[in-house]
Amino acid sequence: MSDRTTQTIQEFQAVSRNSTLAKGAVRIALLCFFTTRVALAQDQGDGANDVPAGSRFAVGTGLRWDYNPEQTPGGDATRTGLTSTLDYSYRWDTQSTALSLEAGVDYVLGSGSGGLSAPQMELSFSNETARTRVTSELHYAEADVSSSTYGEASDGSIDIASGSGSVAQSEVKLGFAAGVDMPLSYDLSAQWRKADFSDSVSTSHFDNETVRGDVRVTAQVSPMTSLIFDAAHEEFDKDDSIRTGRNSDLARISVAQRLDRITVARVGFGHRRMERFSEVEDTENSGVTATFSLRREHRGGESLLRYTRDINSVGAWQTLSVGRETQLRDGQFNWSLGVIDTAQGKTEMIGDLTYRQELRNDYLAFGVTRRYGVNDASEDEMANRASLVFDHAFDEVSGVNARFSTTVLSAISGDDAQYDARLAYRRDLMAGVSLEAGMRFQVFDEAGEDRTKSGRVFLTLSREFFTR
Numbered sequence: 001m002s003d004r005t006t007q008t009i010q011e012f013q014a015v016s017r018n019s020t021l022a023k024g025a026v027r028i029a030l031l032c033f034f035t036t037r038v039a040l041a042q043d044q045g046d047g048a049n050d051v052p053a054g055s056r057f058a059v060g061t062g063l064r065w066d067y068n069p070e071q072t073p074g075g076d077a078t079r080t081g082l083t084s085t086l087d088y089s090y091r092w093d094t095q096s097t098a099l100s101l102e103a104g105v106d107y108v109l110g111s112g113s114g115g116l117s118a119p120q121m122e123l124s125f126s127n128e129t130a131r132t133r134v135t136s137e138l139h140y141a142e143a144d145v146s147s148s149t150y151g152e153a154s155d156g157s158i159d160i161a162s163g164s165g166s167v168a169q170s171e172v173k174l175g176f177a178a179g180v181d182m183p184l185s186y187d188l189s190a191q192w193r194k195a196d197f198s199d200s201v202s203t204s205h206f207d208n209e210t211v212r213g214d215v216r217v218t219a220q221v222s223p224m225t226s227l228i229f230d231a232a233h234e235e236f237d238k239d240d241s242i243r244t245g246r247n248s249d250l251a252r253i254s255v256a257q258r259l260d261r262i263t264v265a266r267v268g269f270g271h272r273r274m275e276r277f278s279e280v281e282d283t284e285n286s287g288v289t290a291t292f293s294l295r296r297e298h299r300g301g302e303s304l305l306r307y308t309r310d311i312n313s314v315g316a317w318q319t320l321s322v323g324r325e326t327q328l329r330d331g332q333f334n335w336s337l338g339v340i341d342t343a344q345g346k347t348e349m350i351g352d353l354t355y356r357q358e359l360r361n362d363y364l365a366f367g368v369t370r371r372y373g374v375n376d377a378s379e380d381e382m383a384n385r386a387s388l389v390f391d392h393a394f395d396e397v398s399g400v401n402a403r404f405s406t407t408v409l410s411a412i413s414g415d416d417a418q419y420d421a422r423l424a425y426r427r428d429l430m431a432g433v434s435l436e437a438g439m440r441f442q443v444f445d446e447a448g449e450d451r452t453k454s455g456r457v458f459l460t461l462s463r464e465f466f467t468r
Helices: 003-016 019-046
Strands: 054-067 078-093 097-110 113-128 132-144 166-178 184-198 208-222 225-238 245-258 263-277 282-298 301-311 316-327 331-341 347-358 362-374 380-393 398-411 414-430 433-445 452-467
Touching: 078 452, 225 263, 245 282, 263 301, 316 347
Parallel strands: none
Antiparallel strands: 054 078, 054 452, 078 097, 097 113, 113 132, 132 166, 166 184, 184 208, 208 225, 225 245, 245 263, 263 282, 282 301, 301 316, 316 331, 331 347, 347 362, 362 380, 380 398, 398 414, 414 433, 433 452
């Protein structure tokens, strides 16, 4: 390993020794940077190429009936409520700048619950000049834990979101690129993410926080060859009973070589240090990482061969896979298939299959994935997921939408599974006014627990209007 790479890793490790100060500085920097860029966008809004600002308002009211809303194993409680919703979105564009805002909140009045709920906001900004690009995103959403059926933490652990209570998720992303389309370019990105759980009795859901920073420098040494240097640092903390945390440092150098007009090969080597700590024990894994990929374009898509060796909180793992992406006339079809040698020495099949087709009156999306991760018990965990979305328009004013998903997590300690189905009918009553009626049903099987069943029946009347 070069002296420069070793020095970079040491600098990342020095930062991780004072994680509290590092996270505070990152949060302040993210907020200041985001505020500055939004102010700049407002100052630039008087240009001759501005698109007039546009806003969308949507209001709705409806009735819903919930069965076992707290998702208690074996529970059969019911709850009826009146729900009102308010949503707002705004979009502003120029030739070089885009600003968008989406926000919404619900008000629930009924047995066993009441008040404001499910607030959410998304704010994004981008500005691009001839040689630089700036992006920033701010997300906040609060919802029932059971509203999401599949989640993947940035540290690699996979979780099924199920159970009582609510979760508030906050995220800030910043990106800066300079030297775009130049022989020497670099990309900087930062991310802060936090999840806060409320009124949850689950033994697997805990407040957690993630801070991550990435640096990439790309040198175009010839028309056919690029030299790429990557460095990343990430900190993950969980507020469980033993204060679990993980730190990760990565430094890698890669070479991308165009072999011909349609074929590109890439090979890279680096070093990753993964530290896991808690009040019970501290562990550290480090080692060499390696990547190799061969990408070849074909009519309507491309094919890919990939090999990866990396380090997680358990140890080293490696995978070999092949895949193909195909653009169809009215959709897309992608697949990949591979084998993985896990950190605990097991050999498993991995892969994914996605299909999407959009016709005049129908939309169909289908997906199957099998992925590898590590759970909180430091066990290898395979995540198997299948999803189906179907939408059919009977005519210009009515249609039906069906969604189904299933997720199964398999580990030595047992299997967890969740099944989620939703069916809804919609009809436009007049311009800007629509009616939706439907139902949702969920089943959750957790190792060592009774099966949990929950459902909802809903009827919603909504109206939307636009201003410019």
